[in-house]
Amino acid sequence: MTDLFSPISIGTLEFKNRIAVAPMCQYSADDGSASVWHLYHWMNFAMSGAAMVTVEMTDVERRGRISHGCLGLYSDANEDAAKRTLIAARRVANPGTWFGTQLAHAGRKASCTRPWEGGAPLQSGQDPWQTVSASAIPFDAGWQTPQALTETGIRDIIEKFGEAARRAERAGFDFIELHAAHGYLIHQFLSPLSNHRTDDWGGSLDNRMRFAVEVAREVRRTAPGLMLGARLSVKDWVDGGLVEHETVEVVKALQAEGVSYVCCSSGGNSPLQQIPTGPGYQVHLAEYVRQRVDIPVRAVGMIDEPHQANDIVAQGRADFIALGRALLADPRWPWRAAAALGRDITVAPQFQRAAFLSRKWEKAA
Template identity: 75%
Template sequence: MTDLFSPITIGGLEIPNRIAVAPMCQYSANDGSASDWHLQQWMTYAMSGAGMITIEMTDVERRGRISHGCMGLYSDANEDAARRALDAAKRVAAPGTRFGVQLAHAGRKASCRRGWERSGPLGADEDPWPTVSASALPFNANYPTPQALTEAGIEKLVEHFAASARRAERAGFDFIELHSAHGYLLHQFISPLSNHREDAYGGSLENRLRFPLAVANAVKEAVPGLMVGARISVTDWVDGGLSVEEGVEVAKAYKAAGLAYICCSSGGNSPLQKIPSGPGYQVHLAEAVRKGAGIPVRAVGMIDEPLQANQIVGSGRADMVALGRAILADPRWPWRAAAALGHELAVAPQLARAAHLPRKWEQAA
């Protein structure tokens, strides 16, 4: 029977279990370069026991960053810093752990403050920069109006994604995830809420997918040796926005382009969204994509209990689960899951003397 600790192969990449660390912005980079914070964070992820670790949203050009503290892979310095942190993480990782990076561009949601600061765009005295998008439509009334990308600008960004993918491969990552969710640039092109173009990149879903698919194809061509997947917003949760049915079509198109998995998230492209948040509130989206597109999927969103996560995988609703806040709160969450499910989890010998405690705690709960 499939459970959280069953191995899985996705796009030719063997992964030792079904637990993934979701990409989570740390807002702690220096002009896109991983800092000592990332060094310890990636090493912590590496020792967690999770089989698949996706490094945070990492931008393909400087103006694509959400904030001054966001990761990037657009310079030699970025690449060197990522290699340093990744090499350290791999040296302490559990056997078989796979590391990937989420390549992205924030588009009209760029030039904002760090996650823990006062929300919203950077002020005039905070070194802001101009933003771009599919159309000249701001995210909301408090955001500046982005410049609509020209066809030449779109083609240049496709090149940036490919160049960053090559940097990721040289740095030592095992796979790449394209960030096509949460209202960032690829999603801005896909969603009718933010794409009002009247050229070949707007209108029908086929046209709105033209730029994201060009990115997918360019990345696949740039790094044929790496597995490539995508995170998508399956629905916008807004009337007139991307529907679940269209989200499934997006996944089908990515599959046809050769992508190996879809991480199924939602929303992020409109302040009008109405999300019925709750434990596992997005699992039905992963299930819909898995059935409708026939592609391996990760479920994500308020999944924090081992039995809950195991039921999602065991019932066939998703192939993997991705943990966000749960892994920040408990970097040994996979240990707890192993104890709850009666599995033995291989841990570093330096930590082995504590491996029995999660079983003890689970029995006392």
């Protein structure tokens, strides 16, 4: 039976289990460059036992950052820092661990403070910058009105995705994930809530998905040696927004460009969204997409209990699982999952004398 610890092939890579570290923004970079915090963060997850480690949203240009602390791959300094940090993570990683970066552009959700500083748009005196989007529609009242990108501006950002992909390959990553979810720029083009264009980049679904498709095409062209995936918001949870059947068509178009998996998230593009959150609240979206496409599908969203995660895979609702907050809370979560499911897991030899405790704690729970 296929379960959480069954191997899976995705594109050119063979993963030893179906546990992924979800990309989680740390807001701790120095003008896009990985810091000492990232050294700890990447090394920590390298030893977790998860087969797939995707580092956080990594912006393709400076104005594409959510905040001044966001990670990037738009400069030589960014590339060098990522390479050094990744080398260190690989030195301590469990055998068979693959590392990827999530390339992105925040679009109209850029130029904000860090979440623990409020997450609001930067004000005068906080070094704000002009944001851009598919259309000149602010995310919410009080947010900066973005500039609608011109044809030249769109082409320039597509090229920047390609340049960042080259940097990712040189830095040593194994795969790239395109961030087309959570209201960031690719999602802004996909969603009719934020894309009111009347040219070839807006209107019909084929036009709205054109930016995502051309970004994927450029990334594949510039970094053909890296496996490519994508994260999508399957629906906006707002009337008139992106819906499930449209996202299936987007996935099929991305697959035709060489995308090897899709992570199914949702929302993030409107403050009017009504999301019924709860344990595994997005799994039904992954299941919907999986039933209609031919590439592996990853589920994500409040999945934090081993049997819950295992059942999602065993029941065929998704091919693999991404965990975010659960792994922040417990970077050894895969150890606990292995204990709960009666499976073995390889741990660093320096940690082996402690591995029995996860089995003990799991039985006590």
